[in-house]
């Protein structure tokens with residue numbers, strides 16, 4: 001009998017594509033044939049990352065002539081501004097005819113996992129009688145809190161007024177923990193309409209795939225699955241299925257730099273804010289001062305032009321700090337022996353990667369689900385500390401002092417030590433979850449069995 005075939009279709013954003021590469025590896029390991037959909041400009045990224053696998057890669061043209069979006073931009077990290085997200089995401093709808101044509105030409109597809117940001121793929125799945133799972137880059141912790149808070153957020157609560165939820169009385173939340181437009185009293189606008197379309201398609205899908213681990217958020221997985229549908233399946237951490245590093249002639253210079261730090265017995269703070277967060281110039285300046293004053297060794301990946309950094313800063317910190325403007329292998333950095341802390345925006349992939357590398361986090365959430373992820377990191381699973389905002393509010397400006405103190409605490413203080421101990425324990429459990437007999441391994445097997453039996457009925 002031919003092996004089951006699964007179709008994967010990530011949204012065109014690095015934070016959504018990268019975990020799907022690892023999910024493909026997890027599925028291959030379970031004897032599944034995998035086809036991944038992408039667009040021509042992203043194809044090289046796919047074929048490089050999946051080169052040592054037999055994943056079938058299909059590219060379909062990305063829509064052209066979308067107002068405001070430069071020609072050739074096929075991934076959100078290349079957008080001139082995140083304000084173009086909705087036109088970009090909405091434009092993907094016109095890929096539907098090509099997607100359906102390619103889908104129909106594949107051998108029978110057992111099920112498909114498509115990004116929740118591609119809600120129109122549900123219709124394609126239904127037309128061809130294929131069960132669709134929506135991939136959410138979020139935790140069930142965030143999903144449960146978002147859904148359970150929606151009524152309270154429609155009341156007169158002020159932005160930083162603390163409230164709790166009857167089902168989770170131990171978590172203190174504020175309106176500011178939720179991103180716009182969801183935190184508004186009367187949410188509306190193009191992004192809200194898009195999110196409603198996404199939620200509607202998800203509610204009619206077969207299930208939700210979550211890049212998390214049952215043990216990490218069992219209360220929230222159980223809550224979600226008892227109150228909402230469709231069912232959320234935690235089959236992560238995907239990154240623990242990552243391919244071993246390939247042989248290479250030369251190491252990137254930042255790895256050589258980290259090697260040097262390790263040889264001198266020095267600990268390094270890794271600083272990176274993902275692919276989407278937009279930092280103001282004022283905020284950028286405070287980071288430089290905070291890093292300089294903290295006196296720790298650091299590797300900072302910036303998405304801004306070097307000119308904004310190059311005011312003598314690099315020269316002043318040259319013996320202990322490295323600023324990198326290129327795309328880096330974040331996992332290799334996090335797993336480097338010298339890296340002992342991560343100043344992170346708490347994008348969910350970064351959190352999972354830090355957990356698997358057993359590196360404690362200094363949380364500085366900026367947008368999307370990041371504030372809720374930061375609550376999970378600091379208050380729920382206690383694997384990190386938080387930067388301090390000037391006025392103590394959730395979204396306040398962070399002055400250099402609000403960075404300097406917690407950076408030192410994370411790298412050298414008792415609270416950092418506790419967080420490091422906790423991340424070691426949780427990291428070990430997370431890595432074990434996808435091994436034979438682990439919770440995610442079992443959940444994925446159950447899912448495959450349910451779907452293959454269903455198809456054979």
Ligand SMILES: O=c1ccn([C@@H]2O[C@H](COP(=O)(O)OP(=O)(O)O[C@H]3O[C@H](CO)[C@@H](O)[C@H](O)[C@H]3O)[C@@H](O)[C@H]2O)c(=O)[nH]1
Pocket residue numbers: 014015016018019136137138273274275276277301326327328329330331346347348349350351353367368369370
């Ligand atoms: O130079 C770089 C920069 C990033 N990465 C990788 O890119 C991914 C980034 O993902 P994430 O940390 O989640 O950040 P964002 O790209 O900003 O994530 C978006 O998507 C996430 C998943 O849905 C959300 O949790 C975030 O809030 C949202 O901003 C990670 O795998 C990183 O390892 C690299 O390997 N090299």
